[in-house]
Every structure is written in structure tokens, then in C-alpha cells.
Amino acid sequence: MTTKTSTIIWTEIDEAPALATYSLLPIVQAFTKGTGVSVETRDISLAGRIIANFPENLTPAQKIPDYLAQLGELARTPEANIIKLPNISASIPQLKEAIKELQGKGYKIPDYPEAPKDDAEKAIQARYAKCLGSAVNPVLREGNSDRRSPLSVKAFSKKNPHKLGAWSPDSKSHVAHMMGGDFYAHETSMTVEKPIDYRIEFVGADGKATVLKKKAPLKAGEIIDSTHMSVKALRKFYEEQIEDAKKNDVLFSLHLKATMMKVSDPVMFGHALTVYFKDVFAKHGAALKQAGVNPNLGLGDLYKKIQTLPADKRAEIEADIKATYAVRPALAMVDSDKGITNLHAPNDIIVDASMPVVVRESGKMWGPDGKLKDAKATIPDRCYATMYREIMEDCRKNGAFNPATMGSVPNVGLMAQQAEEYGSHDKTFIAQANGTIRVVDDASGATLLQQSVEEGDIFRMCQAKDAAIRDWVKLAVTRARATKAPAVFWLDKARAHDAQVMSKVETYLKEHDTVGLEIKILPPVEAMRYSVKRIREGLDTISVTGNALRDYLTDLFPILEIGTSAKMLSVVPLLAGGGLFETGAGGSAPKHVQQFVKEGYLRWDSLGEFSALGASLEHIAATSKNEKAAVLGEALDKAIGKFLDNNKSPARKVGQIDNRGSHFYLALYWAEALAEQTKDKELQARFAKVAKQLGENAAKIDAELIAAQGKPVDTGGYYRPDTKKTTAAMRPSPTLNAIVDAMA
Numbered sequence: 001m002t003t004k005t006s007t008i009i010w011t012e013i014d015e016a017p018a019l020a021t022y023s024l025l026p027i028v029q030a031f032t033k034g035t036g037v038s039v040e041t042r043d044i045s046l047a048g049r050i051i052a053n054f055p056e057n058l059t060p061a062q063k064i065p066d067y068l069a070q071l072g073e074l075a076r077t078p079e080a081n082i083i084k085l086p087n088i089s090a091s092i093p094q095l096k097e098a099i100k101e102l103q104g105k106g107y108k109i110p111d112y113p114e115a116p117k118d119d120a121e122k123a124i125q126a127r128y129a130k131c132l133g134s135a136v137n138p139v140l141r142e143g144n145s146d147r148r149s150p151l152s153v154k155a156f157s158k159k160n161p162h163k164l165g166a167w168s169p170d171s172k173s174h175v176a177h178m179m180g181g182d183f184y185a186h187e188t189s190m191t192v193e194k195p196i197d198y199r200i201e202f203v204g205a206d207g208k209a210t211v212l213k214k215k216a217p218l219k220a221g222e223i224i225d226s227t228h229m230s231v232k233a234l235r236k237f238y239e240e241q242i243e244d245a246k247k248n249d250v251l252f253s254l255h256l257k258a259t260m261m262k263v264s265d266p267v268m269f270g271h272a273l274t275v276y277f278k279d280v281f282a283k284h285g286a287a288l289k290q291a292g293v294n295p296n297l298g299l300g301d302l303y304k305k306i307q308t309l310p311a312d313k314r315a316e317i318e319a320d321i322k323a324t325y326a327v328r329p330a331l332a333m334v335d336s337d338k339g340i341t342n343l344h345a346p347n348d349i350i351v352d353a354s355m356p357v358v359v360r361e362s363g364k365m366w367g368p369d370g371k372l373k374d375a376k377a378t379i380p381d382r383c384y385a386t387m388y389r390e391i392m393e394d395c396r397k398n399g400a401f402n403p404a405t406m407g408s409v410p411n412v413g414l415m416a417q418q419a420e421e422y423g424s425h426d427k428t429f430i431a432q433a434n435g436t437i438r439v440v441d442d443a444s445g446a447t448l449l450q451q452s453v454e455e456g457d458i459f460r461m462c463q464a465k466d467a468a469i470r471d472w473v474k475l476a477v478t479r480a481r482a483t484k485a486p487a488v489f490w491l492d493k494a495r496a497h498d499a500q501v502m503s504k505v506e507t508y509l510k511e512h513d514t515v516g517l518e519i520k521i522l523p524p525v526e527a528m529r530y531s532v533k534r535i536r537e538g539l540d541t542i543s544v545t546g547n548a549l550r551d552y553l554t555d556l557f558p559i560l561e562i563g564t565s566a567k568m569l570s571v572v573p574l575l576a577g578g579g580l581f582e583t584g585a586g587g588s589a590p591k592h593v594q595q596f597v598k599e600g601y602l603r604w605d606s607l608g609e610f611s612a613l614g615a616s617l618e619h620i621a622a623t624s625k626n627e628k629a630a631v632l633g634e635a636l637d638k639a640i641g642k643f644l645d646n647n648k649s650p651a652r653k654v655g656q657i658d659n660r661g662s663h664f665y666l667a668l669y670w671a672e673a674l675a676e677q678t679k680d681k682e683l684q685a686r687f688a689k690v691a692k693q694l695g696e697n698a699a700k701i702d703a704e705l706i707a708a709q710g711k712p713v714d715t716g717g718y719y720r721p722d723t724k725k726t727t728a729a730m731r732p733s734p735t736l737n738a739i740v741d742a743m744a
């Protein structure tokens with residue numbers, strides 16, 4: 001039987017997973033050769049996206065097409081089969097570093113104009129804005145999210161539980177959130193009945209309206225909402241919490257999502273910096289302004305910018321910063337050896353990854369002395385802070401979780417079509433003056449939603465499309481049916497937006513057979529209490545959530561249950577019928593790259609990639625009737641099981657197996673499983689030979705891979721590594737390479 005070739009797109013991205021690709025992809029391409037499955041790459045790395053956006057002055061060899069836009073189109077077709085590895089969602093400091101590196105490599109791209117002086121610079125800034133923050137995920141995620149730990153992974157973790165720090169009932173750690181004036185307090189929401197166009201405008205004290213966002217369409221049934229963060233209330237809250245942290249001798253820490261929420265959260269971050277260092281900003285305001293300091297970029301950027309000031313002024317500012325530490329509470333640290341604090345860069349502490357670690361480490365964070373200490377976790381907005389508070393309180397009362405016995409909390413997340421907060425960037429504005437920001441019907445001028453704002457307040461409008469919500473409800477019922485676990489919709493009646501969603505959930509649940517299923521709707525705090533009680537009893541509970549909670553919970557529970565979100569299966573059944581297979585639920589692990597460059601050891605665990613590939617092959621088998629893809633997928637599943645049983649995941653230190661070694665073992669077990677199966681004789685014969693070669697040479701390959709560790713590695717770049725150098729570094733075993741290359 002001849003089947004038409006199915007193409008898997010393997011995304012080329014950044015940092016640790018990008019390095020891992022250099023080693024893993026040649027194996028994947030060799031294994032799929034001749035099976036009707038072709039695996040192609042598309043560069044959507046931060047550097048690749050910058051290059052694609054500024055082609056004017058580049059040589060033909062330097063140019064890269066706009067692959068992200070192409071993949072965005074592909075995601076809307078039934079043919080889509082995309083394996084998406086995690087990519088950098090760049091903060092401005094990261095974007096500037098990437099630009100500098102590219103310029104150093106001879107790419108004639110413009111500097112990032114932080115404070116544009118004219119229209120030309122404004123245009124450049126607007127083009128760079130497309131590369132900032134979470135620029136990839138919203139484009140590709142044309143479906144809702146199904147994230148869970150594969151059964152084999154969960155079983156392995158129960159058998160080999162990782163360590164969680166003990167919790168003391170005397171722990172002073174806690175979550176601090178606002179009690180008013182936040183996004184939660186101000187939310188208003190409505191469902192649009194028929195298709196209309198809207199615009200967003202600011203109306204000042206003089207009654208004059210200025211358009212903030214031009215005419216854009218809304219679909220019938222779409223939920224829209226508006227809200228704002230009062231900056232006055234936020235700054236008062238920060239000051240109170242900083243004083244309280246000092247009084248109670250706990251670290252002050254701030255947990256935001258400045259990468260994904262690229263417009264609002266850097267501003268909230270900047271306010272924390274200027275409140276913490278209020279005396280410095282009051283005393284040196286003019287000089288800092290002259291140096292071009294933008295607090296939203298953090299203390300690290302401030303230190304860089306003040307280099308342009310006269311030496312005595314600079315020394316004075318530096319001394320006053322140091323003096324602040326004596327009168328303010330100690331800050332949670334990102335790297336205490338290097339003196340990098342929580343307030344150095346907006347992208348260093350990201351709430352989805354940072355809060356689970358706090359819960360994992362007895363509620364503590366690292367202090368300036370390099371020791372763990374109780375911490376105040378400041379999460380200003382109540383939309384999501386309260387559920388973190390609940391799990392911290394639970395641990396204080398009931399102690400740490402037990403990974404050997406605890407149940408699981410998989411997630412079904414509303415994510416499609418840029419749902420909710422994560423699609424709000426082009427509808428988020430900082431109020432330029434006191435007045436009203438309103439969403440109006442473009443044709444009639446009638447006000448749909450409005451917020452009364454003061455200068456500096458952060459206004460946000462969100463959208464959630466009816467088709468996305470309907471599909472999300474269906475996915476929840478499907479998962480509940482498949483697993484028999486209760487499914488809980490985390491929705492808060494007191495939030496205007498959630499109330500609208502709730503009514504749709506109630507309507508769409510009626511479209512499904514839910515007999516025998518346990519489906520609940522609970523506000524986040526209660527949903528957390530319910531789920532946590534059940535995991536302590538070893539029971540599973542599906543969390544069915546909006547987009548932000550999807551992000552937060554799919555790091556939180558996996559990190560507690562299995563030590564990392566890297567091992568998650570993360571599937572996005574696309575609305576158009578294709579599949580997007582994300583690898584793990586975590587990020588691009590910048591720390592891992594630092595370790596690799598320093599000592600030739602890459603700790604990145606590719607289990608997420610393995611699972612995503614398995615799901616991608618399964619999808620091909622189901623949609624293209626490709627039997628070979630089915631055989632490859634089944635064999636891969638077996639191989640992953642054996643890989644886990646034999647504990648071949650990367651360890652953490654030189655001399656032990658690292659990412660490259662883990663790929664070798666996956667290849668060995670995959671080849672063995674293919675050689676053992678009998679469904680496809682041709683594959684059986686081909687892989688019998690490969691399995692034999694890999695098996696016979698295992699000790700030699702292991703030795704070659706371990707010998708490559710323990711010394712600094714030059715990859716020729718951070719954001720745009722040199723292909724030749726990185727290939728050499730990531731494929732250091734001539735014996736393994738010869739076997740793999742002979743297959744291709």
C-alpha cells in the first residue's frame with residue numbers, strides 16, 4: 001500500500017531545547033525515513049523571528065522567511081502536524097541582547113528604539129513588538145489544550161518519588177495579594193449577540209475621544225470583558241507588603257508573567273522596583289531619567305544605563321541602592337552568588353514556573369546569603385493569586401505532598417483563538433491621563449464596556465470566542481469520559497467574565513452525554529481545595545480552566561507530582577482537525593544552557609519531545625491510515641516505557657548521563673521495539689540491524705558521550721548558535737553518528 005507522505009514540522013527554537021534538537025532530530029529523521037513520514041524543521045527562534053521581520057539590509061544567505069506566519073496558516077488546516085518545542089518569550093532586555101548578538105554576527109538589523117524619537121523609530125519599535133513576549137504560542141495554538149502526565153511517567157514517579165521540602169506549621173511564607181483596586185475588582189463582561197465591529201477609545205476630562213485601538217471585528221457569541229489595575233492601589237499595596245516583609249523578617253518576592261503578559265506585567269514589575277527603591281528614585285529621579293532608565297526593565301538594566309552618567313553620580317546611585325537593602329526586606333534571589341535579585345530582570349521569575357518551586361521548597365526562596373528562607377510571595381491580582389494562597393495554606397496545615405502516593409491533576413485549558421488574558425496584548429493600554437477607556441460599537445458608537453481610569457492605570461480588554469469555549473467543553477467531557485476522573489471547571493461567579501463563561505458551559509454541557517460523569521463548577525479557591533484534598537488521597541481530578549490557570553496549573557501540579565513539567569504530554573487538538581504537539585509544559589531552561597557552556601553537560605530532559613513525537617505519529621496513523629506510522633508510534637511508546645524503567649533521563653552532574661546520552665538510549669530502545677514487533681516485516685528487518693549495531697556499541701557510545709563532558713563548550717552564540725559548532729558539541733559520538741547517518 002502506498003500512503004501519501006505526511007509532514008511533521010519540528011520547530012527550531014531557543015536555548016536548551018534547541019540544543020537538544022541538534023542531537024535528537026537526526027535520530028528522529030533517520031528512524032522515520034521511508035515510512036511516509038517526513039520531519040522538516042522551521043526556524044521560529046527569537047533570532048529567526050527577528051531576522052524574518054527585518055529583511056531589508058540582509059544578504060540572501062542571511063534571510064529567513066516568516067516561518068511563524070506560515071505555521072500560523074498551517075495550524076488552521078487539517079494537514080497541520082506541528083511539534084512545538086518551548087521558545088523564548090522575550091522581555092525587552094532579552095530582545096536587546098539577541099539584536100546585539102545578531103549585529104555582531106554581521107546582520108544589519110536596527111537597534112531596538114526604547115524611547116522612539118520619531119516616526120521611523122516608532123515603526124521599528126512596532127516591528128520589534130512582534131518579536132516580544134509570547135509571540136509564538138498565540139499564533140500556533142489554534143486549539144484548546146490537553147496537558148497531563150503520561151500514565152507511564154506518573155507510575156515511574158510514584159515508584160521513584162522525587163524529594164519535596166518539608167513544610168512546617170510555623171512557616172511564615174505566604175501569598176500576598178491586593179484586596180481591591182486590581183483587575184479582579186474592576187472586571188465587567190458581556191456576550192456579543194451578533195457580529196459587530198468595535199474600537200477602543202480614551203475619553204479625557206475634556207470629553208475628547210482618542211482612538212486606542214482601531215475598528216476590529218467581534219463574532220457572534222463572543223465574550224468580551226474589560227478591567228483595569230489601579231496603579232495607585234498597586235503602589236500602596238507594594239509599599240504595605242514591603243514593610244510587612246521587613247517587619248516579619250521574610251524575603252520579599254514578586255511573581256508576575258512579564259513574558260507572556262508583555263504589556264501589563266512589565267509595568268507592574270516596574271512599579272515594584274520604584275516602590276522598593278523609592279528613596280533612590282526620589283533622590284536621583286532626574287539623573288536616572290537622563291540615563292534613560294526604564295524601571296520596567298529591572299535593576300539589571302538600570303545598572304547598565306547608569307554607566308553613561310558621570311562616575312561620581314553613578315557611585316552615589318550605587319551606594320544608595322546598597323543602602324536601601326539595609327532598610328528594606330531582603331529580596332528573593334535569582335542567583336545569590338552573582339547578586340541577581342528578583343527585581344533585576346522582568347523575565348527571571350515567572351509565576352507559572354516560580355510559584356511551584358516555592359511550594360516544592362517548603363515555601364521558601366533563596367535569600368541574598370544563599371540560604372533558603374521564608375518568603376512573601378507577592379502576586380498582586382486576585383484573579384489567580386488566591387488559588388496559590390490556598391495551596392500554600394494547605395501545605396502549612398497538612399505538610400508537603402507525597403509524590404509516591406499523590407494523585408494527579410491533569411488540565412483541559414481554554415486556549416484556542418487567543419482566549420482571555422493571553423490574547424489581550426493589543427487591547428492593553430496604560431492610561432495617559434485621568435478619564436474613561438471604553439469599548440464601543442464602531443458603527444453606532446454605543447458603549448459596550450468601560451473603565452474609569454486614572455493616569456498610569458493599566459486597562460485591559462479580553463476576548464473568548466464561542467467556538468473555542470464550545471470545543472473546550474467538549475474536550476473536558478471527552479477527557480472525563482476517557483479517564484473517569486471528576487472534571488472541575490475552575491470558574492468564579494464573582495468574576496464578571498467567569499459568570500459569562502459559566503452560562504456557556506452550562507449550555508454546552510447539554511450537548512454531551514454526561515451520564516455517569518462527575519462534572520462540577522467551583523471557584524478557583526474551592527477547586528484547589530477539592531483537588532488538593534483528592535491528590536492527598538491518591539485521586540485524580542481534571543482541572544478545566546481558562547487560559548491563565550491552564551498555564552499556572554500545568555506547571556504547578558506536574559512539578560509537585562513528578563518533579564518537572566518537562567515530562568508532560570501536551571496536546572493541542574487543533575480546531576481545524578490538525579494537531580499541535582507541544583513538548584512538556586515548561587520553558588526553555590536558560591540555566592541549562594549556562595551549565596552546558598560552562599561544563600559540557602546538558603541537563604535538559606527530552607521526555608516531553610519523545611511524548612510529543614509519539615502523539616504526532618499516532619495522529620498521522622489515525623488521519624492518514626499510515627500503518628508504518630502506527631508501528632513507529634507504538635514502538636516509541638514501548639521505548640519510552642523502557643527508558644523510564646531503566647532511568648535513562650539526564651541526571652544533573654558531569655560524569656552521568658546527559659541529554660545526549662538519553663537520546664542514545666531512546667534510539668536503542670526504539671530500535672529494539674521496532675525489531676521486536678511483527679506487524680511490519682520491513683521495519684522489523686531494518687531495525688533488527690540497527691538495534692544490533694546500537695546494542696553492540698552501547699558501551700563505546702556511552703564512553704564517547706561521557707568523555708565529551710566536563711569542559712567548556714563553544715556553541716558560537718546564545719540566540720543564534722553556530723550550526724557547525726553546535727552540531728559538533730551535541731553529536732560527539734562518532735560511533736553513534738555513523739550508525740544514525742547510515743540509516744538516513
Ligand SMILES: NC(=O)C1=CN([C@@H]2O[C@H](COP(=O)(O)OP(=O)(O)OC[C@H]3O[C@@H](n4cnc5c(N)ncnc54)[C@H](OP(=O)(O)O)[C@@H]3O)[C@@H](O)[C@H]2O)C=CC1
Binds near residue numbers: 088090353565
Ligand atoms: N511553551 C513555551 O514556549 C514556553 C516558553 N517559556 C519561556 O522559557 C523561558 C524560561 O522560562 P522559565 O519560566 O525560567 O522556565 P523553565 O521551565 O525554562 O525553567 C525552569 C526550570 O524548570 C526545569 N525544567 C524545565 N524544563 C526542563 C526540562 N526539559 N528538563 C529538565 N528540567 C527542566 C528546570 O528546573 P530545575 O532546576 O528545578 O530542574 C529549569 O531550570 C522564558 O523565555 C519563557 O518565556 C516558558 C514556558 C513555556
Ligand SMILES: O=C(O)CCC(=O)C(=O)O
Binds near residue numbers: 133134137352554586
Ligand atoms: O508563551 C509563553 O510565554 C509561555 C507559555 C507557557 O508558559 C505555557 O503555555 O505553559
Ligand SMILES: [Mg+2]
Binds near residue numbers: 353555585
Ligand atoms: Mg507555562
